[in-house]
Amino acid sequence: MTVLDRMPADNLASRITDGPTGYSGVDGDEEWAAEIRRLADLRGATLLAHNYQLPAIQDVADHVGDSLALSRIAAEVPEDTIVFCGVHFMAETAKILSPDKTVLIPDQRAGCSLADSITADDLRAWKAEHPGAVVVSYVNTTAAVKAETDICCTSSNAVDVVESIPADREVLFCPDQFLGAHVRRVTGRENIHVWAGECHVHAGINGDELADQARNHPEAELFVHPECGCATSALYLAGEGSFPEDRVRILSTGGMLEAARDTGARQVLVATEVGMLYQLRRAAPQVDFQAVNDRASCKFMKMITAAALLRCLVEGKDEVDVDPETARLARASVQRMIEIGQPGGGE
Numbered sequence: 627m628t629v630l631d632r633m634p635a636d637n638l639a640s641r642i643t644d645g646p647t648g649y650s651g652v653d654g655d656e657e658w659a660a661e662i663r664r665l666a667d668l669r670g671a672t673l674l675a676h677n678y679q680l681p682a683i684q685d686v687a688d689h690v691g692d693s694l695a696l697s698r699i700a701a702e703v704p705e706d707t708i709v710f711c712g713v714h715f716m717a718e719t720a721k722i723l724s725p726d727k728t729v730l731i732p733d734q735r736a737g738c739s740l741a742d743s744i745t746a747d748d749l750r751a752w753k754a755e756h757p758g759a760v761v762v763s764y765v766n767t768t769a770a771v772k773a774e775t776d777i778c779c780t781s782s783n784a785v786d787v788v789e790s791i792p793a794d795r796e797v798l799f800c801p802d803q804f805l806g807a808h809v810r811r812v813t814g815r816e817n818i819h820v821w822a823g824e825c826h827v828h829a830g831i832n833g834d835e836l837a838d839q840a841r842n843h844p845e846a847e848l849f850v851h852p853e854c855g856c857a858t859s860a861l862y863l864a865g866e867g868s869f870p871e872d873r874v875r876i877l878s879t880g881g882m883l884e885a886a887r888d889t890g891a892r893q894v895l896v897a898t899e900v901g902m903l904y905q906l907r908r909a910a911p912q913v914d915f916q917a918v919n920d921r922a923s924c925k926f927m928k929m930i931t932a933a934a935l936l937r938c939l940v941e942g943k944d945e946v947d948v949d950p951e952t953a954r955l956a957r958a959s960v961q962r963m964i965e966i967g968q969p970g971g972g973e
């Protein structure tokens with residue numbers, strides 16, 4: 627008997643429709659949540675949800691967090707099936723760290739404009755122009771790019787990773803130009819070449835916008851999440867002085883939630899994908915959390931809908947696979963990062 631056979635006759639799954647922006651037709655209500663939990667148990671699956679997922683997805687998941695933290699949880703939990711509610715490179719990272727487990731993503735079309743800004747072919751060609759250079763890649767990259775990488779990094783440890791490389795070695799840093807510029811500024815290193823990639827979601831956060839926000843909200847603090855590719859432009863601009871330094875807090879997701887509970891500020895501006903606001907408001911309802919850029923919503927993250935997750939558990943799709951040699955090489959670049967220091971959580 628398949629999982630589908632055990633579904634109620636008038637089942638929710640019959641309402642799922644597919645379209646260019648993803649699966650829809652099902653509400654993330656209590657009936658749906660109960661069905662999701664039932665199907666997850668039947669499959670022996672753990673549900674992981676990234677911080678920028680829709681509230682209903684976060685609420686039904688076993689664990690919510692950053693991509694790297696979730697990938698490490700995926701490797702540790704006893705379940706053999708991991709359902710990764712996030713974008714594709716994140717599910718790939720979980721597969722890289724758990725090669726013997728089945729990793730499912732509710733919609734494999736959920737990509738990432740930052741990860742897609744460099745391919746493995748692009749990177750091979752770039753390396754050929756700079757023989758002997760050390761390649762440092764942000765975790766928001768595909769498995770194939772990680773396999774061509776010497777050391778991965780997150781925004782939390784990008785400076786440490788680059789500083790661990792002998793000063794006379796050239797560095798190729800990809801794919802995020804804002805994080806690369808931040809690292810170049812902090813390390814003072816001139817032999818670092820930065821790939822011109824960016825996340826489309828937050829390319830709109832600019833210095834004028836941040837300075838305006840500082841003027842219009844004179845009492846507010848600014849929380850910037852460094853492990854988020856989409857917040858690296860804000861990280862760069864905050865470092866440039868677009869927002870008064872004493873009111874800027876660069877925080878991991880966990881740190882952001884702690885700071886939300888402890889802050890004396892009545893208002894906090896948040897420079898990251900808007901999905902994070904859901905957790906912050908829940909953690910500290912007395913604080914007025916506002917997005918620096920309320921257009922900063924990732925359409926790829928939001929493709930993981932209630933309907934997509936239901937379809938995933940009913941059909942056992944979409945499975946994420948990484949060929950073993952690519953996974954081995956990619957895993958080595960992640961391991962080197964972990965050996966250098968505190969990696970934080972990834973995006």
Ligand code: SF4
Binds near residue numbers: 927
């Ligand atoms: S917010 Fe930007 S970096 Fe994050 S998954 Fe979406 S496109 Fe990629």
